[in-house]
Amino acid sequence: MTNSYQCGSLLVSNCPIHDGDNISAFNINIDPDSNHYGSWFCNTKGCHHKYGQDVIALTHCFLDKKYDKTHSFVEVIKFCEEFTKGVISINGDIPVRQTTLDDILLKNKKVDNPNKGYTRDVVRSRLVFPATYYLNRGFSETVLNELDIGLCNDPKSEMYNRIVFPVYDETDTYMVGCVGRSINDENPRRWANKKGFSKSNYLYNYNKAIKRISRTSSVIVVEGQGDVIRLYEAGIINAVGLFGSEFHDPQEFLLQKSGALNVVILTDNDEAGEKCRKDMNEKLKYSFNIINIVPNKKDVGDMTIQEINKVIKPQIQGLY
Secondary structure (H helix, E strand, O other): OOOOEEEOOEEEEOOOOOOOOOOOOEEEEOOOOOOOOOOEEEOOOOOHHHHOOOHHHHHHHHHHHHHOOOOOHHHHHHHHHHHOOOOOOOOOOOOOOOOOHHHHHHHHOOOOOHHHOEEHHHHHHOOEOOOHHHHOOOOOHHHHHHOOOEEEOOOOOOOOOEEEEEEEOOOOOEEEEEEEEEOOOOOOOOEEEOOOOOHHHOOEOHHHHHHHHHHHOEEEEEOOHHHHHHHHHOOOOOEEEOOOOOOOHHHHHHHHHHOOOEEEEOOOOOHHHHHHHHHHHHHHOOOOEEEEOOOOOOOHHHOOHHHHHHHHHHHHOOOO
16 A cells, blocks of 8 residues: 555555555554454445455455455454454454354354254164165166155154155254255155254255365255255265355355365256355355356256266366
8 A cells, every 4th residue: 555644543544455646545444442443445346345344345356456366254364363363362352253153153043952853773764675666767776775764754853755855954964954845746845854953054965075175175056855865976076056046155264164266166057056056156155165057957967977978077077
């Protein structure tokens, strides 16, 4: 910044983001007693609209400009942690982006009590394996078994005569909910959620994918459980499902929390899939490196392993 000066609680200068020559364009609050301490804005080109107005956002701007590339939110946080090491502690009351990602997650979903959740052994004891319905659709018995996908034949259960897809916590220990697919194709309510389970707060297969996401810094996002299973069969373990064609804020926070730097968006090849893809691009464009892939069938679940190896894998080398 050049020609900077203080005006009340504001430090004023030309904007260091777009290098403008208006010496009053950039404003940042430097009053530590103010509720807006650290907030900034550019009143000529609105540079703050792209990233946000807190100090983390400003750091994000500077990093992108200095290295001439887009950084993910996770990279920015890691930079800030390293830069402030030994200078400040983030263990106290210092706010980071208003709230931490964990705080946001807690606000957007009911906290699951593992003491009340079913363990995997209990879940499996209540289902019938293999899931013949999906075997007949060409899915692998091995993968169906590994993901605990089985038939509920208990007439007293709300999932009776449905293929159950358990959803586990991040430790892969306790079931936090499930969705069920009716084996009767004439049933108008083909899919049902377990009572009390809000699928918009979760990503299917997150429990299995999280380790591979950490290893590859990448996550593949698809719509349905069948898409996840097919990718899993092809050796792409770091795939998660949205439980549909809508992308919700808690799911975005889970992606942030995962540590991924790259997000491969692989939604369905239809109007709803395209809409979801655009929505995800808009929400994630400043936080991740995004790769968009459109399947050559209606969805990934309709593709063969050979087609995935030939069409999908070459586009995500090093990301799975």
